[in-house]
Amino acid sequence: MGDLSIDQVAQLLGVSKDTIRRRIKSGEYQAEKVVGAYGEEWRLPEFQFNKAIEIKEAVPMAGEVIVPMARQVTVAELEQAMQRLMQNAANKAMSRALQEQTTKIKEELQETKAELKEELREAKETIDILTERIDTQGLALNNHFQLVDERLRAIAEKNKKKSLWARIFS
Known part of the structure; x- marks a missing residue:
């Protein structure tokens, strides 16, 4: 299992990067700051998005996929x-x-x-x-x-x- 960047998660879920940042701040997603090539960046564990990845792989041609989130x-x-x-x-x-x-x-x-x-x-x-x-x-x-x-x-x-x-x- 790997970690995903904010960009990758935003593309996966079909939402903006700002939305992912807000969800990280609200505690909806687990994330940690790591030192990357251009300084500190957020990395999100992949296991949180297994369901979204499965849907994305099952329906590769679909435009936006809405992933149900427990809220x-x-x-x-x-x-x-x-x-x-x-x-x-x-x-x-x-x-x-x-x-x-x-x-x-x-x-x-x-x-x-x-x-x-x-x-x-x-x-x-x-x-x-x-x-x-x-x-x-x-x-x-x-x-x-x-x-x-x-x-x-x-x-x-x-x-x-x-x-x-x-x-x-x-």
Whole structure:
């Protein structure tokens, strides 16, 4: 059994070198620093990756192979994940309901707008008709008043007392 470098393990698992370094620091992988050709470097015992090596050899043409890793999930992490999922579901439901309400309100507003436009059009027609009637009646009243005025003047002329001289010489 030999030791593998960070580069070799990263290629084997299909992850970045930084991921391997993080896993070493978190204690997920056993590793030791050794003096290499360019200074100190991490070496990881090969036995930790036997399963990944077997999968890699069994499926040489496969692109990325996901190797199952034993990782304990804490209750707090599960609770957080559940809260996020519930919050996301609630947000989606709220968003959907809000969108439905908005659509319903828009439709009602458009119906009301159409009804109001129709009422306004009818009111304008009524105003036009009444204005025309008023104009017609106004002309008729003016004609009537002029006629009454003329008749009153004629009657006043007839009933006007003639002056003394006019009565004498007529």
